[in-house]
Amino acid sequence: MLHGLNGKSVVVTGGAGVIGSAVSRRLAAEGARVVVADLDADAARKIAELIGGDAVGVGVDITTPAGAEASVDAAVQAFGRLDLFHANAGVECMVRTVTDFDVADYHRVFGVNVLGAFLSAQAAVRRLTAQGDGGSILFTASIAALMGTGGTSIYNASKHAVHGLARCLALEVAGSGIRVNTLAPGVVESRMMDSLGAGLGALAGVDEAAFKGGMKRAVPLGRYATPEEIAATAAWILSDEVPYLHGEVLTVGGGIAPY
């Protein structure tokens, strides 16, 4: 068992998605009390039901201040307090060159990935600061926060912004005992990666299977990550196993060198 998760109250945004549900399951298995917070309320409740115990599923839209606050309120209502917050909700962009992108896709992606992460951070920090006994906040960025990829500029730019937000927040809240870190997954077996892979393959003139094969060969470990592997790392960062880990971005990419 990871030290410092048992009994902790945690919110996972995007908790009904591929990575978020794996994180929610892992944290619950470590004894944490989990709020699965997602735009898809039915899916969030279903994941919470499957987890069992005192897990709670709530529908929230993190692109509004009220929605982000509602995710924290759900933890306070269910468990009396907030200890840990995983700002994980995110969306992929369409695959287009910079000149072909439309502004609507920019606003859609930045609305969830950047504004949503920002409002989530505000809500979590306000609660943790009011409680006065620290906490741990984790953002899911992406390896795209550290590198360029032709065709996904809006997504990469949004994840660079998440990384920048986390670095600033880490400096602001260090004195309150609130740790802030960023997880940067590489390629994960998931709907999102399939969607991006289909688009990137089309841009390169190959089908999705050929793109995925090429992508796997580019990963030194030779495969995509499982959601559970990402969840294990997220739980470790959020836990008390690594109390000196602060203001860091941790790449979990099977050996891909992002720079």
Ligand SMILES: NC(=O)c1ccc[n+]([C@@H]2O[C@H](COP(=O)([O-])OP(=O)(O)OC[C@H]3O[C@@H](n4cnc5c(N)ncnc54)[C@H](O)[C@@H]3O)[C@@H](O)[C@H]2O)c1
């Ligand atoms: N899948 C990958 O390969 C990969 C790689 C690197 C980083 N990431 C990042 O990991 C995170 C999770 O990705 P995933 O693969 O699980 O995607 P996913 O699409 O399976 O899950 C994302 C979840 O976020 C929710 N969501 C979307 N908008 C929301 C909003 N406004 N308010 C609340 N919830 C909202 C969705 O309903 C969905 O359940 C994202 O931030 C993504 O950018 C994914």
